[in-house]
Amino acid sequence: MKFYKYQGTGNDFVVIDDRDETFPVSQKLIADLCHRRFGVGADGLMLLQNAEGYDFRMVYFNSDGTEGSMCGNGGRCLVRFAHDLGIIGDSTVFIATDGEHEAKVSPEVVSLKMIDVNNIEKTESYDFMNTGSPHYVEYVDDLENLDVYAKGKAVRYGEPFVSKGGTNVNFVEVVGDNKLNVRTYERGVEDETYACGTGVTACALSANSRLGFDKFVDIKVVGGNLRIEFNRTENGYDNIYLIGPAVKVFEGNI
Numbered sequence: 001m002k003f004y005k006y007q008g009t010g011n012d013f014v015v016i017d018d019r020d021e022t023f024p025v026s027q028k029l030i031a032d033l034c035h036r037r038f039g040v041g042a043d044g045l046m047l048l049q050n051a052e053g054y055d056f057r058m059v060y061f062n063s064d065g066t067e068g069s070m071c072g073n074g075g076r077c078l079v080r081f082a083h084d085l086g087i088i089g090d091s092t093v094f095i096a097t098d099g100e101h102e103a104k105v106s107p108e109v110v111s112l113k114m115i116d117v118n119n120i121e122k123t124e125s126y127d128f129m130n131t132g133s134p135h136y137v138e139y140v141d142d143l144e145n146l147d148v149y150a151k152g153k154a155v156r157y158g159e160p161f162v163s164k165g166g167t168n169v170n171f172v173e174v175v176g177d178n179k180l181n182v183r184t185y186e187r188g189v190e191d192e193t194y195a196c197g198t199g200v201t202a203c204a205l206s207a208n209s210r211l212g213f214d215k216f217v218d219i220k221v222v223g224g225n226l227r228i229e230f231n232r233t234e235n236g237y238d239n240i241y242l243i244g245p246a247v248k249v250f251e252g253n254i
């Protein structure tokens, strides 16, 4: 079986061209391929499949082998993969679990349009929203020294989230005007990852609603830099773009 490895700001993925739909989907096989000691190693696995009316379909699995909700960095990597294969030119429309996505490709970055967000649950200590995947957003003062694994896991497996299927957990430090640092504990990886695209999207929208950051937010994550652009509407947000690098690392056969 031929596979490819891609990464976007260190969020890394095993990618399979599954246009003939022969990949033998099983939770164990996917978890084995994503295992960092016994497999290729990745935060998730994606299948690129044909889809009527679209350039392709994105099917995303977390590294534990469970089918994930939307993965923003995965989407950007799959667009780069489709471009590398010659399936698309410099722009595309594809379908994923949360609906239709447009994207644009340049040599430096892939810019992915995210779903509109019209509902942010606000509490005193955190915001919670769905940006394609569920995200908890909490502001902290010393992000560098935070135990993201322990604190993220406690939120992910705590109430009210665990009985709703769990959540991804983002910790945010404000470092300037329209600038955030973010670290994320990812559901389905069950660990901190180097970046989370739907996660930084949630952080940018939260920073708009709490701090008034407008139109764009630059976000430093463990694996690099991402930019979120967005438009505030009467009820929420539209024209949300996740922008950053997405590159092939290597390819091989299993």
Ligand SMILES: N[C@@H](CCC[C@H](N)C(=O)O)C(=O)O
Binding pocket: 011, 062, 067, 068, 069, 070, 071, 072, 073, 074, 133, 134, 167, 168, 186, 187, 188, 189, 195, 196, 197, 198, 199
């Ligand atoms: N890394 C992703 C988010 C992946 C989805 C998530 N782990 C879940 O199923 O909850 C991203 O870049 O958005």
